[in-house]
Structures are given as structure tokens and as C-alpha cells.
Amino acid sequence: MSTLTARGRRTDVTRLLPRGLLIGIIAVLLVFVLVPVVYILLASVNSDIGVASGDFWPSAFTLTNYSKIWTTVALGRGLANSIVVAGSVAVVCAFVAVATAYVLVRFDFRGRLTFLRGLLALQSIPGTLLLLPVFVLFSSFATATGVQVVGTRWGLFITYLTFALPFSTWVMVTYLRGLPRELEEAARIDGASSWRILTRIVVPLSWPGIVVSGIFAFLLGWNDVLFASIMTTPNTRTAAVALEVFGATQEGGALPVYGQMMAAALVCAVPVVVLYLIFQRYLVGGLTAGGVK
Structure with a gap:
């Protein structure tokens, strides 16, 4: 028990920021990173009209954008x-x-x-x-x-x-x-x-x-x-x-084909991931x- 306590104290000493503040900063950074990615993913399965009108959540999911990008x-x-x-x-x-x-x-x-x-x-x-x-x-x-x-x-x-x-x-x-x-x-x-x-x-x-x-x-x-x-x-x-x-x-x-652009961007990101x-x-x-x- 004392060993675990001493280990926890060493961790607290070496930590640069308090635990609560550290969790808050990480959460904010994750929001900044993940929200654009989620938007691109949702826009790629949305219609061009839906993306152009600013819909974050698609009214109807479709994969036609992924099939069109190979010719468009x-x-x-x-x-x-x-x-x-x-x-x-x-x-x-x-x-x-x-x-x-x-x-x-x-x-x-x-x-x-x-x-x-x-x-x-x-x-x-x-x-x-x-x-x-x-x-x-x-x-x-x-x-x-x-x-x-x-x-x-x-x-x-x-x-x-x-x-x-x-x-x-x-x-x-x-x-x-x-x-x-x-x-x-x-x-x-x-x-x-x-x-x-x-x-x-x-x-x-x-x-x-x-x-x-x-x-x-x-x-x-x-x-x-x-x-x-x-x-x-x-x-x-x-x-x-x-x-x-x-x-x-x-x-x-x-009517720009934003849905196809988002789908193409995701496809190009796949090899790197x-x-x-x-x-x-x-x-x-x-x-x-x-x-x-």
C-alpha cells in the first residue's frame, strides 16, 4: 500500500498540470481535432444540397459520393x-x-x-x-x-x-x-x-x-x-x-459537389492512416x- 502511495506521489510531483486541468485541456484538444473529422465523414455520406445548406447531420445517408469520385x-x-x-x-x-x-x-x-x-x-x-x-x-x-x-x-x-x-x-x-x-x-x-x-x-x-x-x-x-x-x-x-x-x-x-469532395478527401487520407x-x-x-x- 505504501509503495502504491509513494508511486502516486511521484506521479503527482512530475505532472506539470493538475489532473483536472490536464483532462480539460485534452478534452478541448480532442474536440478541435475530432469535430472537423466527424463533419467531413458525415458530409461524405450526405447529399450535395444538404452539405451546401449547412446540415451537420445528414437527413438521409448515401454512399453515392464514394462511387462517383472515381469518375468525377x-x-x-x-x-x-x-x-x-x-x-x-x-x-x-x-x-x-x-x-x-x-x-x-x-x-x-x-x-x-x-x-x-x-x-x-x-x-x-x-x-x-x-x-x-x-x-x-x-x-x-x-x-x-x-x-x-x-x-x-x-x-x-x-x-x-x-x-x-x-x-x-x-x-x-x-x-x-x-x-x-x-x-x-x-x-x-x-x-x-x-x-x-x-x-x-x-x-x-x-x-x-x-x-x-x-x-x-x-x-x-x-x-x-x-x-x-x-x-x-x-x-x-x-x-x-x-x-x-x-x-x-x-x-x-x-451547386458545388461538396459531398464528393469530402469523400475524396477521406479516401486520400486512408493510406496515411x-x-x-x-x-x-x-x-x-x-x-x-x-x-x-
Whole structure:
């Protein structure tokens, strides 16, 4: 009994806010987060007239919006393009980042600190400032070589990979610093090469960091509208651009199809939610890596 009392006292001492105030703040935050989500969900099963008139609760539930979006918004092609581009960026970025971070953490060479500082400096540059330079660079490359980059999926892949790699590499640098060197030294004594140590020891132990790096890169490609709207054509549009174009075409209309817009937004959010549910057990360990030394 005394142990439980002492444990409760330690919890009360370390708690920043009183229990009642903490519950109240969490409840307010949940309301701010959940009310818009519930409204989108209800609007997606409501008629366009009901949504336009401001009805929060549908007078009649219908799933026709979910069947219409595949032809009205052309959402199927956009989702396919987003999955291909964002998925490939996530996979390539995660494993390039872990290999780069391994070299930066475990080997001493001239310029290593400069490279690490450069990774931090790249994070301070807004992506909007690089939109025009990237477009001009890709256009000049197409003019010089005859290889089209703008309007292709692989051009968008290179763009997202460029922006995602610095952050992903820094995440992996922070994570690998916490891994014990003794395992690698024992493997090297047994004759293992650096590549074998990386693939057989470092990568299996670094899954939380790899997952965080991959999810960050995936979300960058999935949510981006600015670069995707400039670097794609109607055949290579991502889901985010398809939603933007669909919303813009509804402005000024007699009766905007708000129900279909809400349904399309929910469908586009499903892959991200599923990704989080699958890898949530890795996220905490990857995000907090390096916090305690």
C-alpha cells in the first residue's frame, strides 16, 4: 500500500498540470481535432444540397459520393501516381539515409562535420524558394539531353528525394549514434566487411529510425501540391493535385459537389492512416532516438 502511495506521489510531483486541468485541456484538444473529422465523414455520406445548406447531420445517408469520385475526380489515377511516387521515395530515401548515416557516424574523414552541418542548413531553406530553380534545371536538362523530366513520375521522384534525404539522413545519424559499437567491432573481428555489417547488423537494429525516415519521405510526396502541380501533366497528377483541380473547378458553380469532395478527401487520407497503424510501434522509438544518452 505504501509503495502504491509513494508511486502516486511521484506521479503527482512530475505532472506539470493538475489532473483536472490536464483532462480539460485534452478534452478541448480532442474536440478541435475530432469535430472537423466527424463533419467531413458525415458530409461524405450526405447529399450535395444538404452539405451546401449547412446540415451537420445528414437527413438521409448515401454512399453515392464514394462511387462517383472515381469518375468525377479521376481519383484512381491520382492515387496510383501518389502511391508509386511517394512509395518509391520512401523506400529509396530510407535505405540511402541509413547507408549515408552509417558512413557519417562510424567513419572519420575530412569534411564530415561540414556535411553534417550542411544537412541542418538545408532544412532551413523553404521549398517554395527552390520551385523555380528546380523547374529551370529540369527544363535545361531536357533541352540539353532530349530526356524529358518535367511531367514525368521519375522527375517528381527525384524532386521529392532531394528534399527528403537531408532530414531522413539526420534522423538516422541521431539513431545510429545510440547503437553500441561493440556489435560491429565483434563482427569486424570475425572478418565481416563494412557492407556486411551494414546489411546484417545495422539495418536490422535500425528499423525504428528507418520507418520514421520512410514515413516522413512518404508524407512529403503524398501531401505535396506545389511541386506536383508544376512538375506533372494530367496523366501523372498525384491525388493531392487531383483534389486541388477538382476543388478549383467547383468554385462559382451553381451547386458545388461538396459531398464528393469530402469523400475524396477521406479516401486520400486512408493510406496515411493505414501506414500509421501498421508502423506505429516503430514511430515512438524512432522519433525519440538520441533523446537520452
